[in-house]
Amino acid sequence: MRVLVVGAGIVGAALADRLTRPAAGGPALPAHEVTVVExxxxxxxxxxxxxxxxxxxxxxxPSYHRFRTAAMSAWRDLAAGFGDPDWYRPPGNVTWATTDDAKERLADRVARLTALGYAADLIGPGQVGELEPHIRVPGDALIVHYPDEGHVHGGPAARALAGRxxxxxxxxxxxxxxxxxxTDGDRVTGVRLDDGRDLDADLTICAAGWRSPKLLATAGVTLPLVDPSEPGSAAPCLVAITSASQTVVNGLVHAPGLSVRQSEAGGLNLEADDLDAGVDESASPELIRAVGGELHARARALIPHLNxxxxxxxxxxxPLPVDGYPLIGFQAPGLYTVVTxxxxxxAPHLAALVAQEIDGGPSPLLAPYRPDRADPLPRP
Ligand SMILES: Cc1cc2nc3c(=O)[nH]c(=O)nc-3n(C[C@H](O)[C@H](O)[C@H](O)COP(=O)(O)OP(=O)(O)OC[C@H]3O[C@@H](n4cnc5c(N)ncnc54)[C@H](O)[C@@H]3O)c2cc1C
Known part of the structure; x- marks a missing residue:
């Protein structure tokens, strides 16, 4: 089968990688002729x-939680297959709460996660000092460590998967x-490129991220994604990257008002949801600079010796589905969508399930996430 994947973000790249590699115990040669357009x-x-x-x-x-724990496990396997590369960083996540309300919510989350069998450990300031020596945590904070969580550097990870x-x-x-x-009748037959070339395929997979609705609309297909151009849209956001820093964090740190992790170039990646409120496609350079300044101020409060x-x-x-859940499945003959x-x-878990589904029929694990689901799922 000729399969055309549109988009080589983490989703398209993981899928292309999966489709060109024989499944364990499967035939030695890849079953698909895969082309990726990026x-x-x-x-x-x-x-x-x-x-x-x-x-x-x-x-x-709990069902979506299980789906995601399977995805964490898929990452561990995938990284092991690459020889534990630099772009995969699994050293855990530290978070804490300081107000009474926030402490109650965090304790409740830990209890519910623990009941689901997820590793979530209450720790003291001494242990934070060992895990993250550069950060300052208030003495009265309720602190939690999630040892099985981690992050990737998305660009290098997508490049490695596309390269493989x-x-x-x-x-x-x-x-x-x-x-x-x-198209040919109601069947999607491939894509027309910006240089006028047609690429034909038996199956076209739309993995174009937030730009997917625009491409799908060319065949009259819709996708319930939050429109980034709507005023007040939750889709656009800002991320600040610092210069290289000696005061690194080892894993992920979710402090009240700031999320921090190491960037791929040895600096810090800084993000705060509350600062995205006024950010849309027309955000002015002044607003963007102000958000950068505020993220830096919060980082200095968290990491006193930040240099x-x-x-x-x-x-x-x-790419924000209206109800928050993945949008996965056939949308027309010859057209499959994977946006989430x-x-x-x-990505790696979806890649395995989608490959299975393309070869072997509908996957019950993907059934809740069809793009044409009538009733939105409750927001995760
Ligand atoms: C600030 C921020 C924080 C996030 N935090 C997390 C997190 O902590 N954990 C998590 O799991 N997820 C997180 N997400 C979401 C996650 O990053 C995305 O779900 C994921 O990167 C989507 O990958 P993708 O491959 O679908 O899209 P993309 O990475 O956008 O890839 C789509 C690709 O398609 C290409 N493309 C688009 N249209 C066309 C076209 N017509 N022709 C050819 N190529 C095309 C684009 O160039 C692009 O490379 C976060 C997102 C943001 C913005």
């Missing part, structure tokens, strides 16, 4: 700017955008 380069989209925390930290929907797919026989067409889906400046503030867009928030956490 408008820029692998990992250049949301995946390259993502906070990229691999987790199943929300206990509110190419080594396994996939063709990569980079620097060319798919302008529209091509790095904000080097860059990146504007990015989340938490795509970093989910």
């Amino acid at each position: 408008g820029e380069e692998p990992g250049a989209g949301t995946s390259g700017t993502s906070y990229a925390w691999i987790n199943a930290n929300d206990p509110s929907d 797919a190419r080594e396994s026989g996939a063709a990569l067409v980079t620097g060319h955008r798919a302008m529209r889906l091509t 790095a400046e904000v080097a860059e503030v990146r504007r990015c867009v989340r 928030h938490s795509g970093i956490t989910l």
